[in-house]
Amino acid sequence: MKIHHYTLILISLLFAASCSKDIGVYEYHDINELKISGVASTINLRRTLDTLHLNPTIDATLDDGDINRYSYAWVLSSGPKIFDTIGREKNLHYPILLNPGPYNLYYRVLDKKTGIKGMSNITLNVSTAFSRGLLIMGEDEEGYAEAEMLSMLNDTIHFKHLLSESGLPRLREPVNFFHTGGTYDPYIKLWVNTKTQSYYLDRVTLKSTPANTFSRLIYASESIDQATLHPVVIAPQVMQANGYNTSSGGSSYRVILTKAGDIFACYLAINGGDFYTNPVNKASDAPSVRLVAAPYLLYPINNMSSFMWYDIKNQRFLNYTSLGSTNPAAVLTDKDDGTEPFPWNQAKTGRKLVYAENTRAVESGYANGISFAIMKNAANVHYVYKFYANGSAPARIGAYTISSIATNFDKADFYAFSSNRTVIFYSVGNRLYAYDYNPGKERVYEFPSIGNDPITMLKFDTQINYATNSLYIATYNSSTKGTLRRFIVGSNPNVVELLPQENSTWTNMVKIKDINWRGLN
The missing domain is CATH 2.40.128 (Lipocalin)
Structure with a gap:
């Protein structure tokens, strides 16, 4: 017991001696800690319009006033392996000529005396001046088609003469200025559509050439009149402020209706892009005959997986569910017992289509957006049809006769x-x-x-x-x-x-x- 006790005392004395020697071995020095502030973590910028001005504040714990003590680097990254040093001064003044997209900007400060570094990371979101806002199509004072835009990024800017300065010939009979939306870049287009011709523009510069027509995207075996082969209706539309045309991002489908009443349907991924084959404005009861479609595509705005169209010759609504193919549209059946709000085939009623529109209206069982049509008969009585243009069995919801109290309804523009x-x-x-x-x-x-x-x-x-x-x-x-x-x-x-x-x-x-x-x- 005593031997064990003395052994413990000896070990303790040796440990204390060792510790006392260690106290004299290490020398502690203050380091120059660098803290960077005054720079936002995320910055939104517009290509060609904005210059990035960054004036960071650097707090140093051992600052001796020597301005040559530090070196600086502003490093821009657009991907995991793409880096570019865009500045080597403390402050940055960088005109934004970058292509639209997200970038990472890394700010590095090096204390050359100690080797200590300070770092700050910034996310840059670069858009064009035309990336967000209202696209406007109309006529100028001479009656030519003209496009404008209310750009709504950091503030609202009114851009004029976009069509007349695009490099395209002068056009008449304006229809719309249309961005297809979506999330996959190769499928996105920006169209200026008129009844004389339509073109797609460069989405960054808004410039174009006469070669950028719809005919360039078509690989059809049928004979089609080139003079009328340009879009007047495109679906689906953008349905969110972020530019998406579905709730989850980009739609897999695109449908284009031309001036001649031809309809082209595309499954973007299967087709390898925004490309089209033969028109699909045909009906299952005459699958080889092209029918002229009224200038409306009817579908649920929230989720277009099918669409309806109106056959002018036979005065009937037809349903197309085979997006990605060239199958004809389905002829919808009607009952003769009066249990349905209205018939899909309007020939028996003597009514003709006046106007149609898709809305964001929803009801129980009709969650993706309800469509409406205005009809009139030979006696100039008008009717409203309400329906859900979705899937293989579109639903008729209601029909309403326009009352005589609706002043001038029949004369509406x-x-x-x-x-x-x-x-x-x-x-x-x-x-x-x-x-x-x-x-x-x-x-x-x-x-x-x-x-x-x-x-x-x-x-x-x-x-x-x-x-x-x-x-x-x-x-x-x-x-x-x-x-x-x-x-x-x-x-x-x-x-x-x-x-x-x-x-x-x-x-x-x-x-x-x-x-x-x-x-x-």
Whole structure:
């Protein structure tokens, strides 16, 4: 026991001696710790318009005032293996000429006396001046088609003369300025569509050449009149502010309807891109005969996996579910027992299609967006058809006869269906009306506050934030030119109110025919 006790004492003395020697071995020095501040972690920039100005603050714990003590590097990365040093000064002033996309910017500060480094990482999101905003198509003072844009990035900028300065020939009969949306770059296009010709533009510069036509994308064996082979309707539309045309990103499908009433359908991934074969505007009861389609494609905005179209010759709605093939459209069946709100085949009713529109309206069982059509018969009586143009068995939801109280409905220049209420806005010249078609509660309203200028467009927002029930109204006169205003349709079920929105009036524009949203490059 004693031997064990003495052994422990000896070990303790040796350990203490060892520790006392270690105290004299190490020398401790303060290091120059570097802290970088004054730089945001994420910065949004516009190509060619913006210059990146960064003036970071560097706090050093041992700063001796020697400005030559430090070296700097600004390193830009656009991928895991692509790096470029764009600056070697403390501050950075860098004009943005980068292609649109995300970048990583690394700031490195080196203390050359100690080898200590300070680091800061910044995410740069580069877009073009034209990456986000309202695309506007209309006529200039000479009656030529002209495109403009309300760019809405950090602030709102009105860009003019986009079509006339694009490098394309002058065009007439404007239809729309349309961004296809999506997430996969090779499938995205930006179209200027008119009834005289249509072209796709470079999405960054908005320039084009006469070679950029729809015919360049077609590999058809059928004879097609080249003079009418250009888009007037493209589906699906952008349906989110981020530029997506489905809730999950990019749609797998694209459908294009031309001036001649031909329809081309494409499954983008299978086709290897935005390419098309023979037209699909044929019916299963005559699969070799091309039928002229009315200028509307009817589908659920939230998710287009099929679409409907209207056969002008036979006055009937047809259904197309074979996207990715050239199969004919299905002829939909009708009952003769009066149990259905309306027949798909309108030949028996003597009614013809006047107008059609897709909305973001939803009901139980119809979650992806309801479509509407306005019909009229030989006696000039008008009807509204409400249906769900989805899948192999589209659903007829309702039919409504337009009451005689709807002043001038039969003379309307433009129509617009609310997604949130049973209301149709329509205009005749400079007069704006709203008709509530809710059965048993039909009412009509007139809005003289719109003014004396002729109305050139009515369009509800179904792309940016449809829940606000925003109605865009365009007017024009030769002195002040085009005006675009955004209104909110009130939610009071007992009255239709039209409420002007602050900072949502734009002037000195073209004679507007159509607007569409662009949310990405």
